[in-house]
Amino acid sequence: MRRSRVQTLVLTLALGALAVLWLAPIVWVMVTSLKVTADIVRLPPEWIPWPMTAEHYREVLFSSSRTARIGRAFANSLVIALGAVVIVVLTAAMAAYPLARMRFAGRDVVFTLVVGSLMIPNAVVLVPQYVLVQRLGWLSTYQGLIVPEAAMTFAFGVFLLRQFFLTMPGDLEEAARIDGANAWQIFTRIVLPLSQPVLAALAIFAFRSAWNDFLWPLIAVNKPEMFPLPVALALLRSAYSSESYGPIMAGAALSALPLLVVFIVANQRIVEGVRVSGLKG
Amino acid sequence: MRRRRRRQTGTAYLFLLPGLLLFVVFRLYPLLEGLRMSFTNARLGRATYQYVGLANYTRLAEDTRFGVSLWNTAFYTVASTLPILAVPLGLALALNRGALRNVLRGVFFFPFTLSVVTVGLAWLWLLDPVVGPFNYYLRALGVPARSWLADPATAMWAIIGTTVWWVTGYYLVVYLAGLQDIPRELYEAAALDGAGGWRTFWTITLPLLRPVLLFVVVTHVIGSFQIFGQVFVLTMGGPGDATRTVVQHLYETAFQNFFQFGAASAMAWVLFAIIMVFSILQFRLLRGHTEY
Amino acid sequence: MNRRAFLAGAAAATAAWPPRGAAQPKPSITYWNGLTGADGKVMDELIERFTRETGIRIEQQRLPWAELYPKLQVSVPAGEGPDLALIHTVEVPHFANDGVLETIDDATAAAKGFRGDDYLPATWQGGTFQGKRYSLPLDVPQHVLYLNVKVMKDAGLTGADGKPKVPASRDELVSMAKKMTKADSFGFAIGTSNPGRYTWGFHNLLWQNGANIYTADLKRAGVGDPAALEAAEFWAGLAGGLGIAPPANANCRDAFIANRLGMWIAGSWNFTGLREAKIDFTAAPVPKLFKQPVVWSMPHQYAFPKPKSVDRAKRDAAWTHIRWMTDHVAEWTLKAGQVSASRKAHTDPRITGDPVLKTLLGQAPNWQVGQPTPKWVAAENLTRPVIESVYTGQKPAKAAMEDLARQINALPD
Numbered sequence: 001m002r003r004s005r006v007q008t009l010v011l012t013l014a015l016g017a018l019a020v021l022w023l024a025p026i027v028w029v030m031v032t033s034l035k036v037t038a039d040i041v042r043l044p045p046e047w048i049p050w051p052m053t054a055e056h057y058r059e060v061l062f063s064s065s066r067t068a069r070i071g072r073a074f075a076n077s078l079v080i081a082l083g084a085v086v087i088v089v090l091t092a093a094m095a096a097y098p099l100a101r102m103r104f105a106g107r108d109v110v111f112t113l114v115v116g117s118l119m120i121p122n123a124v125v126l127v128p129q130y131v132l133v134q135r136l137g138w139l140s141t142y143q144g145l146i147v148p149e150a151a152m153t154f155a156f157g158v159f160l161l162r163q164f165f166l167t168m169p170g171d172l173e174e175a176a177r178i179d180g181a182n183a184w185q186i187f188t189r190i191v192l193p194l195s196q197p198v199l200a201a202l203a204i205f206a207f208r209s210a211w212n213d214f215l216w217p218l219i220a221v222n223k224p225e226m227f228p229l230p231v232a233l234a235l236l237r238s239a240y241s242s243e244s245y246g247p248i249m250a251g252a253a254l255s256a257l258p259l260l261v262v263f264i265v266a267n268q269r270i271v272e273g274v275r276v277s278g279l280k281g
Numbered sequence: 282m283r284r285r286r287r288r289q290t291g292t293a294y295l296f297l298l299p300g301l302l303l304f305v306v307f308r309l310y311p312l313l314e315g316l317r318m319s320f321t322n323a324r325l326g327r328a329t330y331q332y333v334g335l336a337n338y339t340r341l342a343e344d345t346r347f348g349v350s351l352w353n354t355a356f357y358t359v360a361s362t363l364p365i366l367a368v369p370l371g372l373a374l375a376l377n378r379g380a381l382r383n384v385l386r387g388v389f390f391f392p393f394t395l396s397v398v399t400v401g402l403a404w405l406w407l408l409d410p411v412v413g414p415f416n417y418y419l420r421a422l423g424v425p426a427r428s429w430l431a432d433p434a435t436a437m438w439a440i441i442g443t444t445v446w447w448v449t450g451y452y453l454v455v456y457l458a459g460l461q462d463i464p465r466e467l468y469e470a471a472a473l474d475g476a477g478g479w480r481t482f483w484t485i486t487l488p489l490l491r492p493v494l495l496f497v498v499v500t501h502v503i504g505s506f507q508i509f510g511q512v513f514v515l516t517m518g519g520p521g522d523a524t525r526t527v528v529q530h531l532y533e534t535a536f537q538n539f540f541q542f543g544a545a546s547a548m549a550w551v552l553f554a555i556i557m558v559f560s561i562l563q564f565r566l567l568r569g570h571t572e573y
Numbered sequence: 574m575n576r577r578a579f580l581a582g583a584a585a586a587t588a589a590w591p592p593r594g595a596a597q598p599k600p601s602i603t604y605w606n607g608l609t610g611a612d613g614k615v616m617d618e619l620i621e622r623f624t625r626e627t628g629i630r631i632e633q634q635r636l637p638w639a640e641l642y643p644k645l646q647v648s649v650p651a652g653e654g655p656d657l658a659l660i661h662t663v664e665v666p667h668f669a670n671d672g673v674l675e676t677i678d679d680a681t682a683a684a685k686g687f688r689g690d691d692y693l694p695a696t697w698q699g700g701t702f703q704g705k706r707y708s709l710p711l712d713v714p715q716h717v718l719y720l721n722v723k724v725m726k727d728a729g730l731t732g733a734d735g736k737p738k739v740p741a742s743r744d745e746l747v748s749m750a751k752k753m754t755k756a757d758s759f760g761f762a763i764g765t766s767n768p769g770r771y772t773w774g775f776h777n778l779l780w781q782n783g784a785n786i787y788t789a790d791l792k793r794a795g796v797g798d799p800a801a802l803e804a805a806e807f808w809a810g811l812a813g814g815l816g817i818a819p820p821a822n823a824n825c826r827d828a829f830i831a832n833r834l835g836m837w838i839a840g841s842w843n844f845t846g847l848r849e850a851k852i853d854f855t856a857a858p859v860p861k862l863f864k865q866p867v868v869w870s871m872p873h874q875y876a877f878p879k880p881k882s883v884d885r886a887k888r889d890a891a892w893t894h895i896r897w898m899t900d901h902v903a904e905w906t907l908k909a910g911q912v913s914a915s916r917k918a919h920t921d922p923r924i925t926g927d928p929v930l931k932t933l934l935g936q937a938p939n940w941q942v943g944q945p946t947p948k949w950v951a952a953e954n955l956t957r958p959v960i961e962s963v964y965t966g967q968k969p970a971k972a973a974m975e976d977l978a979r980q981i982n983a984l985p986d
Contacts, residue, residue, distance in 0.1 A: 012379040015372075019388040025403045025446070026392070028414065032406065038850055041827040043757075044421075045414035087303070095300030098293035105290050110297065117308050119560050121507045123528045124549040125311035127535050127542050128318060132311060140653070151307035154300060183292045212396035214510045215528070219536045222648045224634045230398040234514055235637055236609075245406055245827075252399040259394035267387060325647060410820040411757060411828040420757060428820030431769060433967050520769060520821050521962025537643050538954055539985070 026256070033057065033249035040245050056250035070251045072225055073232035076142075077211055078258070080228055083146035084153070084210035085203050091150070092157025092202065093195070097187050099158065100165035101173070111162075117155045126215065133220055140223040148220070149210040157202050164198040165191065204266060208259060229255045319547035325540030337547035347548065349522045350530040353437065357526065358505035361441045365501050366494060369449045373456035374482075386457065390450030397447070401514025404443045405430070430516050433523040440511050440524060447511075452497050459493035460486070499563045506556050527552050600886040601630035602894070605645065606659035606873075607638035611846040612909035619904060623897050629890045642950065645878065649673045654878035657891040660708065662699035662872045663943035663950060669702040670947035675877040677706045685892055687899070695940050696872040696914035702945060708874035709895060710914035712905060715870040715940060716777055717841050717933060718860060722853040724835040728753045728760075737855055743807070743862040746836065750817035753835035760817040762825040763838045769812075769821025769964035770957040774838065777869035778804040780941045781862055786956070786981070791946045796956075797978035804863065805963055805970035813966045821964045829854075844929050845910045856929040858936050870940040872914050906930060912937075952981045 027047070032040055033056055034049035060070035098104065099111050129148055138144030168191070176186050192199070214230040221227050227235070233255055236248045294301075319337055323330040341347050372389060376382050392400065407415045410428035419426045429439040463486065471481045487494075509528040512518060518525035527548065535545035608616050613635060620631050634655065636644060642664060648654045650673075660668070668674045677700075682688075687709055689697045696710035720737040730738050730749055740746035750760025763778075764771030779785055784800035787793065795801060811818035819828055826843060828834040830850050838859055847854055859868045875895045877888070898905065902913040903921045912933045913919070924930045943949050959977040962968040968976075 008379055011375060012381055015375055015379050015385055016381070019385055022389060022446070023391070025400075025407055026395075028407060029399070029403045041412050041831045043412060043417055043831055043833075045417055091300035091303055094296045098289075098296045102289045102293045104293040107293070110301070113309070114304060117304070117312075119503070119557060120308065120312060121503065121553060121556055123507050123509075123531060124315060124553040125308065126531070127545050127549065128311035128314035129307065130535075131314070131318075131542065132307075134651070139651070147303070148307055151303050154304055155308070158300065183296070187296070208394065214397055214513075215532065219532070222644045222651075222653060224636055230396045230510075233396075233398045233402065235640055248402060249406070252402050255399050256395050260391070263387075263391065263394050267383075409822075409824055409827070411759070411823045411833050412831050416757075426757070428822060431821035431823075431965060433962075433965060516822070517767075517770075519767075519958060519961050520965040521958050521967045523962075523967065525958070533954075536647075538951055540643075540646070 056246040077228040081210040084149040087150035088206040096161035323542040369452035393450040397510030599628040602656040604657045605655040607641045615909040652881040667947035674707045708876040712911035718857045719837040739857040769961040780867040794978040794981035809970045868936040868939045
């Protein structure tokens with residue numbers, strides 16, 4: 001390549017500077033969350049939180065006076081996201097397998113319906129979904145949040161997994177079938193283990209979607225102790241309150257934590273998932 | 282052969298059962314039920330309702346605030362498409378030429394892992410007109426500071442900027458993957474022909490990225506039509522109704538002011554129709570251009 | 574042991590159970606309120622004390638007021654409402670109208686020790702709708718004028734005693750504010766955050782000019798009337814023509830704390846937070862900017878959301894809490910800065926000795942509350958974006974107010 005070393009260096013430095021600026025908002029959130037209340041509203045803005053304090057974190061996690069109990073909200077989000085992931089991965093895999101591997105009556109209809117539903121914006125089903133969940137008695141419950149979240153990601157999961165199954169060479173399955181294994185055995189003992197990368201990618205995608213969903217929990221939960229994190233955070237900031245930014249930023253920082261961890265640990269998987277979903281889309 | 286197919290049908294549907302149950306009950310049924318509700322005057326708390334024909338739809342036509350929110354949503358969608366297309370692409374091209382690609386990619390991707398509320402709160406604080414750091418530094422540089430989120434001329438652009446910051450990382454990864462798929466030989470051949478960077482970009486990179494670009498546009502547009510979180514946190518539809526969006530109007534109609542479920546359902550279906558039309562157009566375009 | 578003896582023994586044992594002196598398990602009640610500010614912490618402390626003294630546990634749920642009300646509206650018909658709620662006076666008419674609240678008959682209230690004479694009239698009246706009582710008042714959040722000593726001193730607006738000058742008229746306020754308004758500093762603001770959409774401040778101005786959201790007969794919108802327009806023009810000028818106020822989405826509280834705001838009309842619930850932030854400030858009565866020195870007030874009211882079936886023990890526990898809070902309201906006033914609705918606490922020397930509380934009490938003759946119509950809150954929701962568009966200059970005041978009047982008149986019953 002005729003690109004010179006200097007050019008590459010300059011470019012990298014420029015990108016590095018941009019990256020630092022890019023992270024500035026997040027750094028500001030972290031820094032604010034660690035400042036003493038008296039220092040938060042100070043001009044010129046201070047980027048080093050000194051003296052540092054954990055009082056805001058303590059307050060949002062443990063204090064009962066917190067408007068929506070961030071600590072509890074964090075736990076709620078975890079339960080909801082994990083529950084949704086389990087349901088989506090299981091149901092999508094089980095649905096994608098016959099769609100990819102079997103011939104049966106109505107296959108194309110089912111597939112078209114499911115994939116077509118990708119076009120349905122969540123807002124369109126919001127109100128009737130609310131009525132349905134209310135009639136089931138599931139308002140302000142975990143299942144009332146987990147199941148609809150799973151339903152939101154289901155179609156995408158089917159689409160993704162079917163693509164993957166289609167590209168898998170079928171000889172292992174064929175061999176197993178000749179050996180007398182039934183569909184379920186083939187599915188669980190051969191197909192699923194081979195699909196780990198894409199299952200992981202789907203799991204991460206579903207986790208993020210459920211963790212960050214805002215509108216549905218906002219309306220489907222009437223008990224503040226059942227709010228997941230985004231709703232609890234949003235309600236910390238209210239129109240006429242005298243809320244200090246310290247607890248709000250602490251809550252925001254906490255909400256970023258699990259995904260940051262997942263992201264660091266599973267960086268490759270996420271990229272792979274994005275790649276697969278993006279290019280075949 | 283037919284016996285095998287029949288047996289397979291039974292097994293297939295057993296596999297499909299849990300997923301189909303989930304799908305039918307929580308996606309298909311609400312979709313159709315929403316259509317039915319849009320022809321009624323259903324209200325939360327009212328056990329009975331009547332069918333009112335197209336009344337909800339005609340009332341929508343007269344509802345100026347719905348019109349405003351449609352316009353705002355359309356404006357947001359169109360105005361944000363170019364930055365969403367261009368910024369991650371530019372970054373991807375730059376990242377491909379520089380070093381530390383994976384690290385940088387991670388940094389730019391990170392905001393995407395945050396919830397829309399976290400993103401909104403961070404930028405709300407940053408953009409505060411009196412005590413926010415962004416305006417402070419602008420003033421220090423001699424640039425007149427504005428109340429970005431309270432000025433009708435800039436509010437929507439501030440929201441677009443926030444969104445670009447949030448999702449660029451995701452599209453960056455998509456573009457990077459797309460760029461990697463372009464065969465090296467094409468670039469080498471172009472270099473041998475004496476083509477410069479810009480020309481290479483227009484004649485090789487861009488055309489080969491078309492499917493990716495279309496994916497980005499389609500994903501972004503469908504998401505943009507439903508924008509809610511950023512607006513809720515940053516401006517609540519303000520100043521005035523300058524950033525009021527369709528989903529916000531829907532949310533307030535159904536769950537804040539009068540709990541008018543019938544009217545809100547009509548709104549939802551109008552939105553759905555618009556998105557459907559747009560998606561169909563997109564798919565037509567996509568199908569026409571994947572051959573190269 | 575023969576059977577008769579056994580039965581006698583069992584009977585005796587049953588009669589003696591529960592063992593005399595042992596307490597009945599105390600009920601726990603759910604309690605919703607919107608006290609998301611500094612006063613929320615004070616409420617927590619008082620509730621803890623209450624539980625220690627009476628054994629009754631209270632499960633508090635707290636949401637911002639704007640979200641609390643729809644949630645209440647949705648949960649109560651579904652039987653998931655709380656046992657006790659703290660709401661604003663203006664919410665009583667529409668909740669009562671929608672059947673969300675239980676009536677409180679005067680005999681029961683009197684039996685529990687709640688008498689009208691003990692209360693300031695506006696607060697006692699506010700708990701009724703169409704002749705029936707639905708709530709009991711606790712305190713009176715109201716507006717007050719905060720003055721930032723540093724900002725005013727820097728602008729030469731303090732007297733010989735170092736105390737900031739108090740403006741006596743609109744013109745004086747404007748000229749003083751102009752002296753304090755610089756690049757990133759402002760002379761005057763109404764509202765805590767998002768002053769552009771601060772309807773409570775707008776109401777204050779309307780009422781000072783004798784105008785209101787509805788006409789006196791509550792039949793049609795009054796925001797298009799000349800007196801209302803005058804207030805709206807002033808609203809438009811704040812950040813616009815006069816240029817003395819911060820942008821529509823500024824956080825005035827933070828600006829005041831950062832010494833970027835000189836004069837600030839805002840809720841009394843802010844002042845304990847200001848003291849904690851160690852800001853040098855004084856408080857003065859809301860100045861007379863128009864015809865009358867009206868002070869906006871919004872008493873908090875205790876109300877019983879209608880349950881599917883009344884649990885006697887929980888209801889009694891809720892009454893006990895209201896009684897206890899009313900008896901200890903001086904603590905609430907001192908720590909949360911909200912003047913009590915009950916008159917008894919007003920003579921407490923700790924209260925009269927505090928300059929800010931004294932100012933708040935002094936405003937009592939000028940208090941005004943929202944109109945008792947079920948459409949008040951819906952009208953307020955419509956008002957918010959309209960006054961914001963006036964504040965930012967998107968719409969001229971006259972056209973905006975006329976549009977608002979049209980929207981308000983179109984509200985269904």
